[in-house]
Amino acid sequence: MSAIHTILVVDDDHSIVELLRDFLENEDFQVLTACDAVYAWALFQQSPIHCIVLDVMMPGKNGFELCRQIRKESNVPILFLSARSDDVDKIRGLSLGGDDYIVKTASPGEIVARVKAVLRRVNSQQQINEAILDYGCIKINLSTREVIVEGRKVVLTPKEYELLRLFVEHPRHVFSYEQLLEKFWDGVGDKHTIRVHLSRLREKIESDPNQPQLLLNVWGVGYRFEGG
DSSP states (O other), X not given: OOTTOEEEEEOSOHHHHHHHXXXXXXXXXXXXXXXXXXXXXXXXXXXXXXXXXXXXXXXXXXXXXXXXXXXTTOOOOEEEXXXXXXXXXXXXXXXXXXXXXXXXXXXXXXXXXXXXXXXXXXHHHHHHTTSEEEOSSEEEETTTTEEEXXXXXXXXXXXXXXXXXXXXXXXXXXXXXXXXXXXXHTTOXXXXXXXXXXXXXXXXXXXXXXXXXXXXXXXXXXXXXXXX
């Protein structure tokens, strides 16, 4: 792994920070550290960061809040680090845009391995972004954000595009109303908000919006993309 990769470690436990710094620097990473969200945000704005290892529970603004703030500006990989192993926190962290969730009982070596893994995924995704997602009747150029449906170009709003991209990159995966609200509306809204946006998106990509074949409703749960 090249030394050009800079990892930001954010945790109010100085012993954990120093331990991770030692292990990451031993693998030729450049490491920046912060003990709270305010300083971490300052470092993030001032320095090129390739990955963030982020503690969930910190004094003042917690890791979830910082993640939400970062996601408004960047898709930098974020690995949550938490003493809590329950699924509620894990689901919340991933739905906010976290790339991984690591319990603090993990060894430093495992954490470094997870950092390397997420960076490999990012590099692979960058290669994918140069290509076109092709689902037969629908094509998405990820570099130009153009969407072609049955040979015709359709114009989507930024929100519609991001929704469509999420669905087509995860074919047949069911996204709940709660996950969609958290990811695209910071948890503000209700099922009606989702239905309105998905209805407008269907009008642009479905042959018959009243009988959708691509964006399907999973009753009482959410939606999935039937493709791929």
